[in-house]
Amino acid sequence: MNTELRRLLEEDQKDLREMNPSRVERDRARRERVRKIEVEGGLRDAEDFLFAAVIFQHGEELPDWLQAYHWAKRAVDMGCTEAKWLAAAALDRWLLFQGKPIKYGCQFLLFGGVYRLPPVDDTSDEERMAWGVSTLAERLALRDIQGLPIRKRVAAGSASVEGWQIDVIVLERHLAHNPPIKGTIAGYDKEDRPVWQNSYGWNWIENSEGLVVTCWLPIPHAPVIAHIVADAEKLYLQADRFKGLPVIWVEVDQNYTLYVENKGKIWAISGKARGEIEQVCTYILDGSYNSPGPK
Template identity: 40%
Template sequence: MNEELRRLYEADQADRTGDGLPSDLRERDRARRQRVTELLDAGAAETGEDHHHAAMVLQHGEDLADYLRAHELALRSADLGYRRGRWLAAAAYDRWLMHQGRPQKYGTQYRGTADGYELYEVDPATTDEERAEWNVPPLAEARRRAADMQARWPIRQPAVTPAASLKVGDLELGVFVFAARTQPPPKMPDPTPFEDGDPVPAWLPPGLTPVRQAQGFGAVDEAGELRVAWHRPAAPMLLGWREEDGPPPQPEAVELRGSTGIACRSALDGWEVLLVGRRDGQRWMVAGRCSREDLVRVAESLP
């Protein structure tokens, strides 16, 4: 067993135990993922346990590539005889699907809502027999766990009180202000083409092509400029605003065709964020540099 991979795994788990998460968890996770990637590239993972340790760190990543690699590493862990790799392979695959706005397959992923926790949408075609093959409990047990989580553990609120917030029904949007970065933000991966099963709106503004992004989906114009973006939001949804850009934008309730909504427009770049709760229970965040009517049409045409 590789001792450094074990230590990175144990640090990852230690940061997620106790009463609260470290304020610099994102930075810690990034540093661990970078080191795990270096070790993997150097061939450090040999045993099933090594692959499991690496997979666990990567599945706490920030983009689809992290989740997919975690899934592949966990599969290799299981192939090498490490039993815990089977559940992690299923969980990483579910997370990969969830962050594309698609139903999860096995039922391992939960999400926070304005009222507590819930089991993220599950593909009804998956059977409990399939779950058992991957050491995943039956769906009824996952639903019981969601109810228990909601009853016992309150949602952890952000350490910084939002500078502006609004709640409409079960939708909630907050804007928090942060200081200017001392370092440039990390480069985001380039958009990639859509794949089968991705949530493509039935309607997009003319001339736009749908693409995948690191944290969701969007549509670009002929010059490759992102014009519209969409994803399934967390609850409550939080928007960041740089302190040097002046007073933060104020969210407002909006009337939509058959849906509830909260809008927040930036006067700086013309982008508007629209948080939509549809009649079918789906929540979507749609944003873009276009009219509100166009954003509503995109949201309502999503699957």
């Protein structure tokens, strides 16, 4: 084992835990040093490649995460089974930052104040498990918490309706690597506000200041769906009915999310105004939406 690489890894993990303000610059310096170690022939055994992959997984650009994937896979090929999950996570991060469906389900994207699992491709659960990742249903429920700073597994209990439930999960801090949500205007609502949509088919409404006021997305139907937030103080869940359908309301620090099943998917609609959330839900249920209230 390369002892310098172990020291660099320990520094990396300490900075990540403490979210040191100088972390980004220190990460860059560590990656530069790892590159030199590689050129000097210092990556020899499986642990060396694993440590180098972890450091590059905390990079800033697509080549960093692709390199992390290749090094983690090299560690796996050399017999390091614990590098399997890292290889899957690195590949998913590389895909996530391109707006593509992820493969294994190891990355989450902040959307409307809630961390969501991006759409995944048709990778089988068997292949996921072969790379150290749990099944898609378990990822949607966040049964496997590897790679996430979890404060509370279920912070405020669970709310259940017919055939599915919502668990609120609280992180100790926001995730360090999260791309901004980018999209194109898909239409306008009745107040002439733009309705945006990204490559995943996730939708949101912005006000005149460019701030998201309401957002919504479909989630694959699963027995349990995780509602993942960071630094939450006030939490409240309620099972209810809306237009004759069972729904679940989640309130986190005066931000609301309504969950409703429609045509085999669970829709999550988030915002600060319950009335506007209900209006978007109406558009979804009666099929009149691509954009709510199109002009």
